[in-house]
Amino acid sequence: MMYGESPIRHPRISHVSNSGSDFGSRDDFTSYIVQVPLTPGNNPAFVSIQLRDVDSNPATVPNTPVETDTASSCKDDEPDQTDLRISEGKKDEDDTLLYKLSPPLTRIVKISPIIIALYRILIVVRVVSLVLFLIWRIKNPNNKAIWLWLLSVICEIWFAFSWLLDQIPKLYPVNHATDIEALKATFESLNPDDDELTEKSDLPGIDVFVSTADAEKEPPLVTANTILSILSVDYPVQKLSCYVSDDGGSLLTFEAMAEAASFAKTWVPFCRKHMIEPRNPESYFGLKRDPYKGKVRHDFVRERRYVKRGYEEFKVRVNALSHSIRRRSDAYNSKEEIKALEKWKHWKVKVEEDQYKEPRPALVAPKATWMSDGTHWPGTWAVPCLHHSKGDHASIIQVLLDPPGDTPVLRTGGEGSALDFEGIDIRLPMLVYVSREKRPGYDHNKKAGAMNALVRASAIMSNGPFILNLDCDHYVNNSRAFRDGICFMMDRDGDRVCYVQFPQRFEGIDPSDRYANKNTVFFDINLRALDGIQGPMYVGTGCLFRRTALYGFNPPDVFVAYQEPSGCFNCCFPRIKKRRPATVAYEPEYCSDNEDQDRVDISLIPKQFGSSSMLVSSVKVAEFQGKPLATIHPSRRGRPPGSLTESREPLDFAMVNEAVNVISCWYEDKTEWGINVGWIYGSVTEDVVTGFRMHEKGWRSFYCVTEPDAFRGTAPINLTDRLHQVLRWATGSVEIFFSRNNAIFAGRKLKFLQRIAYLNVGIYPFTSIFILTYCFLPPLSLFSGHFVVETLTGSFLVYLLIITLCLCGLAVLEVKWSGISLEEWWRNEQFWLIGGTSAHLVAVLQGILKVIAGIEISFTLTSKSSTGADDEDDDFADLYLFKWTALMIPPLTIIILNIVGILFAVCRTVFSENPQWSNLLGGTFFAAWVLLHMYPFAKGLMGRGGRTPTIVYVWSGLIAICFSLLYITIKNSDIDGGWFMLA
């Protein structure tokens, strides 16, 4: 094609030889490290791409079935199919026939209608009683303490409002189930009726993106394990590509990935042969259950032992990498130093001898980080220096595992070999290490920027129509999960699905889940409920995207997309508005006139996507290949699966070259990346915004809960890290609130309840202001001797009772339909208050500062504890880690004041002549309610020993007694209203 013609500057390319190198000697992968000159020679030169070419000559678009004339041959075949069916005695309409041909791949699993009905009734009851209660509260002010009354009523109104925002989107919870067997029958069997499998497959390609940013906080061993779990997934290997984005640009990560690629050669066939689960070696070998249960192969025990030893060695190697890199670099650097010194000496001698004009050479050589082949690492150096620091280094792309061929490579059993892989496909998916270029002066946009670089690089190198995004610590726990996700995409109407979100599940969390790290309320209640509306939000990891949805295209309309006899491939979506038959997908076909396109304007693509012509031409291919072909698929027309979709262009130098080009930092200049295309910039919670933009366009997403869990990750379990994580999320929400991505501004395609859910995401941090106020009310009331109401009347108590009971009832029902435990629900409530009085509050301040003063918000990575390096005696040692942070001040103040308040009020009432028992009771009740929620926080402060709290209690007691004595003294000396001063 026209690779060479692009007027973009030409990168300097060095081919890294791998002979004799550390990892090269173990492996024989093709190595490309391509360095791009620092400043763009002729800047983002807008390249006008000859789209006519593509239009008139479909053959230039690689890998499309067009060249093989599908359209016509399919049409020819259609009657046969129909005849066949009719002859079987099913005289249905065409649609129904096609429906029969492709069984549904997903279905709705009903939640018990009784529970849902009760749930909805309770919601209504609570709404009504809340309204009545608030009216009653407004009508009955506490004239003795108006300020207390006013504060409390304002807070209560807000709480009612925020509860409503949270509750309404939960009216239609659903569960979806997938049918992997049907998927197999449709895409991988020769004859769908008798399920005869071929080794070929028509499943669509998936590009897996793994993000890592810091080799210290995200141990390379964790990332390596994640990679191994991806490489061994149960999905056609030629359809799978894995990309690692390293924002740290660290040689450590790079070499760990190379190690993983080499260990995969043992690990992956072993998993395939013995159907290992999970396929993350660290987790697998750490399993507590009997590994031999259910395993029939006689050689399993021996091979498992062998692979386990291999893994131990692998771990040792990976853990030693940082040391070996340092030692290697030191050796090279001292050699360089000696060279530099000699050069200098030489120069000095020359100068002394005669008038030697050469400038003085540098005496000290830079402290470089060296690769094993004796060249400088183009990324970040251990001692960062110019062009080799985290924020300033070249683009790096390295193909660690070449794309596999189309046909299985079956190893014949070696007699004496330790592992017998006879009959096992030993191919591995493509694995690519990517570190995008970073330069000072360019905003790299955190994770969103990293993902966008991968989207472009992968479009050129493999162009999978689907993209799965995983954080480096989230590994594949269920090797069939990819298939589950694809079921939604390939189902009827699957082309309107923008992404399939899997729940985030966590490991290594303390059994009582003190800080609600598992977030089960969010993942099992809120997201399941959204699944019944327009789909769950995107939560950053474990999400399978449709590439074209990421590209910012609109979904096909419900009323379009079918055009007799076929749709229009070139326009992406056909123009004739006609109701789409339930099952018929469209055929690819080029139409030459491009007018009247309301969705994808091809002439605009270069402007939106940037100057890479390879990227631009890949867009349509991905669009086509991601279509649910279930009904018209070649396999349905007498062709064997894989005959059309298998062929993949081998990776050539031009492609890698271009991939390097599109990950340079200037590539996005004057394009719409991050604005309308790809992951959206401008928020530390890029995930919510990115998903929101898709829902806003009318796309549908799905929630895919699998058994066993599809993916698993780690979460911070100590209080400080947890608070900082929550702080980041809440800050992101405030950013969203103050941006154009506020759900209020969304168009009509965003469904009403979905809009409320997104509104809630933007608004919830603001609740913290009211929570904070409300938590100070009990001590205020206890000190002042007043209560939020004048006297505890019957109606107040009845309202309170109804509202509380409704909440309890709703909790029980939610627990019932979601399957979480009541304890988890309660933990969530507790952490809601803890986060609300600390992190959310700071988030609001930060967000407002950003809006007013433009102060940027940094992305603080959460540290991941290294697998395998665990404390032997205590799995949860991290839980007791105490690191002071200013975020802890407000909750601490609240705890102390509430305790002091109770003690003070008790003392005062006891010593008082006319004790106000009811006010004491009311105030104490509220204070106890606050303290109960704060309990996990207090426990966190205690650390392991539990010494701190005693002091808190003692102090509180002392202060309270002082206050009471003071109060009595004042009271006795008849100074009226003396307590007002104290309050």
Ligand SMILES: O=c1ccn([C@@H]2O[C@H](COP(=O)(O)OP(=O)(O)O[C@H]3O[C@H](CO)[C@@H](O)[C@H](O)[C@H]3O)[C@@H](O)[C@H]2O)c(=O)[nH]1
């Ligand atoms: O400049 C950056 C910063 C972060 N990351 C990656 O982003 C991921 C998430 O970071 P982490 O600190 O683990 O955040 P969590 O709070 O655990 O993550 C959740 O919330 C984030 C948004 O706040 C999302 O980006 C994540 O995907 C989602 O799992 C990690 O893989 C990082 O390597 C980058 O690639 N580049």
Ligand SMILES: [Mn+2]
């Ligand atoms: Mn994480």
